[in-house]
Amino acid sequence: MYRYDEFDRDFVAGRVAQFRDQVERRLKGEISEDAFKPLRLMNGVYLQLHAYMLRIAIPYGTLSSRQLRMLAHIARKYDRGYGHFTTRQNIQFNWPKLADVPDILADLASVEMHSIQTSGNCIRNVTADHFAGAAADEVADPRPYAEILRQWSSIHPEFSFLPRKFKIAITAAENDRAAIQTHDIGLHLKKNAAGEIGFGVYVGGGQGRTPMVAKLIRDFLPEKHLLSYITAIMRVYNLHGRRDNKFKARIKILVHETGVEELTRQIDAEWEHLKDTNLTLPEADVAAITAYFAPPELKDRAEGWGQLAAWKKADPDFARWVQQNVRPHRHPDYGMVTISLKPIGGIPGDASDAQMDAVADLADEFALGEIRVTHEQNLVLPHVALADLEPLYRGLVAHGLATANSGLITDIIACPGLDYCALANARSIPVAQEISTRFGAPERQAEIGELKIKISGCINACGHHHVGHIGILGVEKKGGELYQITLGGSADEHTSIGEIVGRGFEPERITDAIETIVDTYLAIRTSPDEIFLDCYRRVGAEPFRSALYGAAQAA
Amino acid sequence: MTSKVLTANRLIDGISVWMGANGEWVESLRDAFIARHDEAVAALESAGKQAQADNRVVDAVVIDVEETATGIRPLRLRERIRADGPTIDYLSIRAQNGANRAA
Numbered sequence: 001m002y003r004y005d006e007f008d009r010d011f012v013a014g015r016v017a018q019f020r021d022q023v024e025r026r027l028k029g030e031i032s033e034d035a036f037k038p039l040r041l042m043n044g045v046y047l048q049l050h051a052y053m054l055r056i057a058i059p060y061g062t063l064s065s066r067q068l069r070m071l072a073h074i075a076r077k078y079d080r081g082y083g084h085f086t087t088r089q090n091i092q093f094n095w096p097k098l099a100d101v102p103d104i105l106a107d108l109a110s111v112e113m114h115s116i117q118t119s120g121n122c123i124r125n126v127t128a129d130h131f132a133g134a135a136a137d138e139v140a141d142p143r144p145y146a147e148i149l150r151q152w153s154s155i156h157p158e159f160s161f162l163p164r165k166f167k168i169a170i171t172a173a174e175n176d177r178a179a180i181q182t183h184d185i186g187l188h189l190k191k192n193a194a195g196e197i198g199f200g201v202y203v204g205g206g207q208g209r210t211p212m213v214a215k216l217i218r219d220f221l222p223e224k225h226l227l228s229y230i231t232a233i234m235r236v237y238n239l240h241g242r243r244d245n246k247f248k249a250r251i252k253i254l255v256h257e258t259g260v261e262e263l264t265r266q267i268d269a270e271w272e273h274l275k276d277t278n279l280t281l282p283e284a285d286v287a288a289i290t291a292y293f294a295p296p297e298l299k300d301r302a303e304g305w306g307q308l309a310a311w312k313k314a315d316p317d318f319a320r321w322v323q324q325n326v327r328p329h330r331h332p333d334y335g336m337v338t339i340s341l342k343p344i345g346g347i348p349g350d351a352s353d354a355q356m357d358a359v360a361d362l363a364d365e366f367a368l369g370e371i372r373v374t375h376e377q378n379l380v381l382p383h384v385a386l387a388d389l390e391p392l393y394r395g396l397v398a399h400g401l402a403t404a405n406s407g408l409i410t411d412i413i414a415c416p417g418l419d420y421c422a423l424a425n426a427r428s429i430p431v432a433q434e435i436s437t438r439f440g441a442p443e444r445q446a447e448i449g450e451l452k453i454k455i456s457g458c459i460n461a462c463g464h465h466h467v468g469h470i471g472i473l474g475v476e477k478k479g480g481e482l483y484q485i486t487l488g489g490s491a492d493e494h495t496s497i498g499e500i501v502g503r504g505f506e507p508e509r510i511t512d513a514i515e516t517i518v519d520t521y522l523a524i525r526t527s528p529d530e531i532f533l534d535c536y537r538r539v540g541a542e543p544f545r546s547a548l549y550g551a552a553q554a555a
Numbered sequence: 556m557t558s559k560v561l562t563a564n565r566l567i568d569g570i571s572v573w574m575g576a577n578g579e580w581v582e583s584l585r586d587a588f589i590a591r592h593d594e595a596v597a598a599l600e601s602a603g604k605q606a607q608a609d610n611r612v613v614d615a616v617v618i619d620v621e622e623t624a625t626g627i628r629p630l631r632l633r634e635r636i637r638a639d640g641p642t643i644d645y646l647s648i649r650a651q652n653g654a655n656r657a658a
Contacts, residue, residue: 027567029610047613049637052569081649094645097568352648400648418633419641427636429643479631 001370002147002292004112011154012109015116020102020422027099039083043105044115048420051095055118056108058373060128061089062145064368065360070111072356078104083356085341087350087413087464088167089127089373090118094420116154121162127170129178130374133293134382136330140197142189144173144290145226148281152227159234164249165239174493180373181214181495182467184251185233190220197223203233204255207461211497212252215260217267223286228279232271236263242327296368296383301333311390318393320442321404326389333386337367338358339379339396340403342413344440345433348414351376357397366392376413378406409451409518410436413464415430416458417474426459426474426481431455434511439518448518450531467491469533470517471498472510483510486543487517488536502549503543513548520547557619560587560627561599562637563612571637572612574602580612583637584627605637
């Protein structure tokens with residue numbers, strides 16, 4: 001893992017001291033709320049419906065056990081004993097006191113974490129494939145480049161007041177698990193025929209009120225040009241992004257209004273001035289940062305194969321969990337384990353202090369102390385020997401963390417919605433809980449197969465509803481909640497935006513509507529191998545619309 | 556006219572509060588002062604501005620409520636959730652997973 005150098009330490013410590021002074025002055029009444037609000041937001045402090053909320057960045061989703069224990073400590077000491085993992089590889093605490101936030105930030109700094117740039121119109125936490133450094137199908141570990149981008153973008157003077165917030169994601173596998181095409185910039189790390197590292201560069205993806213799939217503007221950007229080329233993109237956006245209208249200020253609108261060809265021309269023209277300047281990545285620096293992410297030495301543990309087969313035979317629940325939550329590691333004797341934060345009927349993404357401590361302990365015992373946070377609101381232990389899966393599973397069961405539903409219908413993404421969020425129009429979490437409960441039986445989930453439901457409580461789409469196989473958007477109508485359904489979205493290498501299927505459903509009818517869609521799918525799929533998304537892409541919305549609204553209304 | 560109450564979030568901890576009949580901020584909507592005529596609403600608005608200027612609360616706003624047999628009920632769901640807290644049992648996750656370590 002990356003470790004802070006002296007500069008990083010001084011920088012983060014300086015910010016903590018600065019914010020401590022700002023909070024003290026605010027509480028004494030020396031700074032007005034109008035002046036203080038942008039300062040607190042720069043440090044991740046929002047005000048929600050019931051209390052302040054502190055958003056903490058987990059850079060590229062990588063945590064050490066020590067860091068996770070600190071998050072548990074913060075939950076226990078300063079909050080109400082739990083935290084909420086978000087769709088941007090962040091964690092949010094929902095009840096911190098403003099007066100305590102400087103102490104929380106100091107605690108975070110002691111484990112090399114912070115909340116800087118988790119809000120505001122700047123470059124946010126750079127996200128990455130949660131299986132980075134472990135996946136069998138990746139070209140190289142993308143996290144060194146995410147770290148380079150983190151360092152480059154942190155309080156970047158030119159890019160701290162952009163037209164709007166800016167999100168970058170990176171993957172190094174053809175199977176995109178980082179949803180790069182829904183980001184302002186998506187980077188696909190790849191190698192050319194000569195074996196050199198470079199990036200496919202996507203620009204202008206995003207969700208919110210105007211969902212757009214990013215456009216590929218460069219197929220292979222050589223590694224050394226990463227910062228100069230991204231700087232060129234940022235400069236064109238900074239200059240031409242729509243500062244006149246908040247709803248049109250994201251780069252996706254600039255891409256759409258300017259056209260990909262013209263925008264690419266502008267970026268290339270800007271790049272001409274930047275290419276081969278001091279923004280060229282020095283090989284030595286790339287090597288030094290990459291060294292922090294050197295793959296762990298994994299001993300051969302071939303005995304796991306036989307043990308695993310025997311354990312699976314003896315315990316069907318364990319077998320189901322392995323089937324669903326363990327994926328192949330690049331080392332054949334190991335697996336990548338998804339720890340579901342989606343217990344049946346539970347709150348997606350929430351983890352208690354005890355659970356966080358338990359995961360940290362299990363990571364130390366079985367997974368080299370490393371944990372990942374996924375944009376799907378789960379945790380991952382990226383390096384677990386097959387020979388350790390059974391004892392790990394027992395440990396997870398003891399803490400309610402062994403739900404075998406990764407990628408299934410109950411593995412629902414949901415934003416905090418109107419239960420917490422000041423921007424929301426409708427609740428998300430209760431909808432997720434009811435759907436999860438309705439479909440929670442393991443046999444039923446297995447029969448349905450891969451199906452991603454994503455729920456947002458407002459058009460800002462933090463719950464990624466646009467790219468859910470089934471998306472649910474909560475809106476306010478006549479003082480009540482109404483839920484619109486979209487079908488056919490996805491956030492992988494074949495990203496697509498879901499289509500609205502018809503009029504919305506009241507809270508008491510939304511789960512029935514989802515069941516109607518699922519039953520329709522089960523009836524018309526060509527075989528159990530045809531997942532919901534493929535089925536939808538084959539048949540379109542019509543059968544689902546008819547089932548939901550009746551043939552006459554659908555016509 | 557629609558009855559109104561004054562609500563805000565307390566500066567030091569962000570907790571939702573309502574202006575009580577005694578002029579103090581209270582943590583329960585039940586104890587809020589209800590403005591039933593224009594003069595009372597104007598007084599609430601003035602109190603909200605003053606409390607913000609005094610740096611005791613932020614986001615002070617007058618909201619619509621109705622008076623029911625069981626008490627004050629905000630007309631908007633958002634405000635009902637602010638008054639009652641999250642509609643989900645967010646603390647159950649602590650209870651489900653064994654004893655927590657001491658702080």
